[in-house]
Amino acid sequence: MPSDTARPGLWIAGAGGVGREALDTALAAGVPVAGFLDDHSHGATVRGLPVRRPADLGRGAPYLVGIADPAVRHRLAALLDGLGGEPVTLVHPRALVAPETVLGPGCLVMGGAYVSSSVRLGAHSQVHYNATVGHDTVCGERVTVYPGGNVSGSVLLADAVTVGSNAVVLQGRRVGTGAFVGAAAVVTRDVPPGEVVAGSPARPLRRTAP
Template structure:
């Protein structure tokens, strides 16, 4: 049986990356769902706007009932909001979308709605929660647990036995050393090296990674 066509929520950079991943993984794409969608005609259902790849572009509230969706947006909070909206409309998260050039150990386990791009590597006994994303050329070491809506940006290196709590983000080329915990909704800046646990909601930068001063965030 052919897989159900996929609706990609988010027509930005991650959404276009998902569009690259889907055909490589033999997953048909029905169209995009985006808050910025504006119908070209009077009826969005019959005359939709056009998204990446010339595919239909609808507002999330117009998702077809029973549709399979992938939230392809980097911001974990937006991912949470859109997933709740789509499921309230009767849509369901898709099976994990994995590029065939990604390498996954047989013991790795991925929840629904996950996105793994080409060149990523997930080692033995890695666990990914719902709607987690591992972008291209990122690596996740053995026994690591990534919670829901976690993001590992391109080139990120998560060592073994790391815990990334719900909504945590590891920036491009950042490193999280063995056994560390990155708290919920924390953000590890690009090229940072995490040598100690990161508290929930904290932004850390540098090597070794240190909390970003509040005044520097504004």
């Protein structure tokens, strides 16, 4: 194991776009970052930080999975938890998280995001920049709301749901496990598990494995 995996600071799993945005969030929040964990670019340097293999994470080391794909996020979180890693939640100082809202371990909330009152974000969920999550919404684990996405109040987003950029999920809707809401779609009806929807109003395109 490379000795620098024991250095103090957060390890970000994923050195791609979301991983670097997670680094931006950490820097803005004053959270020291030790480096990245990425099988594809291990041994390299990204933004001046070392890149190591995820399997090299030391026991007790803090980590955050900075990858958009919920299936990959699930796999990496399970690996890092098994190694004794500790998931950390990051909130950008220019994000707003309202009272009575609970963020699970490993969540990422980027700059300009607004998470309203009495919301629950499950473990390893992501709310990207300028996205909003309305009051009393419940998000399962590994939910992703892409930039500009607008989730209205009292919505249920099940595990591994993705809401695309500038998409809208209207009040009280239910979106099933593994469903994908395409960019700029407007969800006016409940979405079954594993379904991909697009358009305004949103209509099914195909199904994915939930």
